[in-house]
Amino acid sequence: FTARFGVPPVEWHSDISAAQKRKSWRFILQGRASVVVGARSALFLPFSHLGLIIVDEEHEHAFKQEDQVIYQARDMAVLRGRLDNVPVVLASATPSLESWVNAGKTGSPPRYNYLALPKRVHGAQLPEISAIDLRATPPERGRWLAPPLVEAIESRLKAGEQSLLFLNRRGYAPLTLCGACGTKVTCPNCDSWMVAHRLAGRLRCHHCGHESRPSNDCTACGAKDQMQACGPGVERLAEEVLIRFPEARFALLSSDTVGTPKAAEAFIRSVSDGEVDIIIGTQMAAKGHHFPHLTLVGVVDADLGLAGGDLRAAERTFQMLSQVAGRAGRESRPGAAMLQTLEPENPVLVSLIAGDRDAFLAQEAAARQAAGMPPFGQLAAIIIGSPHEDRLFEAIRQLASTRPYFDSVQIYGPAIAPIGFLKGKHRARLLIRADKSVNIQHILQDWLGTVKLPSSVRMQIDIDPYSFL
Ligand SMILES: [Zn+2]
Ligand SMILES: [Zn+2]
Numbered sequence: 001f002t003a004r005f006g007v008p009p010v011e012w013h014s015d016i017s018a019a020q021k022r023k024s025w026r027f028i029l030q031g032r033a034s035v036v037v038g039a040r041s042a043l044f045l046p047f048s049h050l051g052l053i054i055v056d057e058e059h060e061h062a063f064k065q066e067d068q069v070i071y072q073a074r075d076m077a078v079l080r081g082r083l084d085n086v087p088v089v090l091a092s093a094t095p096s097l098e099s100w101v102n103a104g105k106t107g108s109p110p111r112y113n114y115l116a117l118p119k120r121v122h123g124a125q126l127p128e129i130s131a132i133d134l135r136a137t138p139p140e141r142g143r144w145l146a147p148p149l150v151e152a153i154e155s156r157l158k159a160g161e162q163s164l165l166f167l168n169r170r171g172y173a174p175l176t177l178c179g180a181c182g183t184k185v186t187c188p189n190c191d192s193w194m195v196a197h198r199l200a201g202r203l204r205c206h207h208c209g210h211e212s213r214p215s216n217d218c219t220a221c222g223a224k225d226q227m228q229a230c231g232p233g234v235e236r237l238a239e240e241v242l243i244r245f246p247e248a249r250f251a252l253l254s255s256d257t258v259g260t261p262k263a264a265e266a267f268i269r270s271v272s273d274g275e276v277d278i279i280i281g282t283q284m285a286a287k288g289h290h291f292p293h294l295t296l297v298g299v300v301d302a303d304l305g306l307a308g309g310d311l312r313a314a315e316r317t318f319q320m321l322s323q324v325a326g327r328a329g330r331e332s333r334p335g336a337a338m339l340q341t342l343e344p345e346n347p348v349l350v351s352l353i354a355g356d357r358d359a360f361l362a363q364e365a366a367a368r369q370a371a372g373m374p375p376f377g378q379l380a381a382i383i384i385g386s387p388h389e390d391r392l393f394e395a396i397r398q399l400a401s402t403r404p405y406f407d408s409v410q411i412y413g414p415a416i417a418p419i420g421f422l423k424g425k426h427r428a429r430l431l432i433r434a435d436k437s438v439n440i441q442h443i444l445q446d447w448l449g450t451v452k453l454p455s456s457v458r459m460q461i462d463i464d465p466y467s468f469l
Pocket of ligand 2: 187188189190192205206207208209210423
C-alpha cells in the first residue's frame with residue numbers, strides 16, 4: 001500500500017488497542033491521515049476533509065450491523081458521502097441487488113453512475129464452473145466427496161497444484177443424535193442443535209455460544225455408546241481427506257482454526273508458499289485471498305445456502321459461490337470450480353455455471369419486484385422476546401388486536417419466530433411489507449406507540465432485515 005500510494009493507511013477496526021485508537025482518532029481529526037482503512041465504525045470518524053469513500057465488496061452482508069444499533073454500513077457510507085458532498089464508490093464483482101437497481105440496471109432511472117471493470121486482475125481467466133449431480137454420482141456411504149471431485153483433486157495433487165474444498169459449516173458435525181431413541185442434542189438456551197467440535201473436544205451452540213462436553217451416552221434414554229454425528233462440517237471433511245489422500249498436506253481455514261488477523265496472514269503465506277496441497281475452508285476461504293497455485297475449487301454442498309425462506313438466500317448463495325469459485329486459477333493457470341448439488345437445475349446454479357451474473361440479477365430482480373419485496377418494496381421485522389412464555393403470548397395478543405390496516409401494507413404474524421427460543425428468550429416475529437410510497441416508520445410509530453407491552457417483553461424493530469431467524 002505504502003509503495004503504491006506513498007503513505008501507510010491508518011487502520012480502524014475492533015482489534016486495534018484503545019491507546020492506538022485514541023492516537024488514530026486525533027490523527028484523523030487533525031487531518032494528518034491521508035487514508036483510513038477501516039471496518040463499519042470508521043464511517044463515524046471525525047474526518048476533517050474527506051474526499052472519497054470506497055466501500056469494497058459492497059454486497060457483503062456483514063455491512064449490516066445487527067446487534068445493538070441496527071444499521072447498514074453501505075447505506076451509511078452513501079449517506080455520509082452525501083452529507084460531506086464527496087463521491088462514494090461501491091465496488092463488487094457480485095453487486096447487491098440494491099446497488100444494481102440504483103445503477104439503473106433493471107430499467108428504473110439510475111441514481112448511481114455505473115463503472116465497469118471488464119478485465120480481471122493480472123489478466124486471469126474466470127474458472128470453468130461445472131455441477132456434479134449427486135443423484136447421478138453420489139459419494140460412498142458416510143463420505144461427502146463424490147467420485148468426479150475426488151478424481152479432480154487427484155489430478156491436481158499429481159500436477160503439484162492446490163485444491164480448495166469449500167463447506168460453510170464450522171466444526172465436525174452439525175448434529176449429534178442418539179441411535180437408539182433418536183434424541184437430538186440441543187442447546188438449553190436455544191431451539192438449535194449443538195455442533196460437534198472435535199478438535200476442541202466440545203459441543204457448541206453457534207447462536208448463543210453455550211458449550212458442553214460431548215458424551216457417548218444418551219441423556220434421554222440412557223443408551224450407551226449410541227451417540228452419532230450426522231452430516232459434515234469442515235473438521236469431518238478433513239478426516240475424509242486424510243483417509244483418501246494420506247500423502248497430501250491439508251489445512252483447515254475457519255474462524256475456529258484461524259481466529260486472528262495475524263493467524264490469517266500466516267495461513268495465507270503458507271498457502272502461497274506451496275506448503276499446503278488441500279485447503280478445507282468455510283466462508284473465510286471465499287474472501288479475496290490470492291492463492292497463485294490454487295487451480296481447483298470443490299464446493300461440497302452448493303445447496304446449503306439455498307434452503308429456507310430467507311429473502312436474500314439466492315443472492316447470498318450466488319455471491320458466495322462466485323466469490324469462492326473465483327479463488328481458482330488466479331494467475332496464468334486456468335482454474336476449475338465444481339459444485340456438488342442435488343439440484344443442478346436450480347436457477348441460481350444454472351446462472352453461476354453459465355457465468356452469467358447479469359442473468360441472475362435480472363431473475364432475482366423480477367422475482368422481488370413481483371413480490372413487492374426490497375429493493376422494490378419495504379420490509380420491516382418486529383421481534384418480541386421474553387424469558388416468560390406467558391408474557392410473550394400476552395404481547396402477541398396485544399399486537400394482534402391493535403394491528404392497523406392500510407392499503408399497500410401487509411402485516412404477517414405475529415407468529416412464533418423461526419428460532420422460537422433463542423439465548424434463553426421465547427420469541428415471536430412480525431413482518432411488515434409495504435409499497436415504496438408508504439412511510440413505514442410512521443405506521444410503526446403510530447401503532448407501537450399505543451401498545452403497552454408486559455414488563456420483561458423486549459421489542460426490537462429491524463427495518464430492511466437481513467436475518468430472518
Ligand atoms: Zn437415546
Ligand atoms: Zn444456544
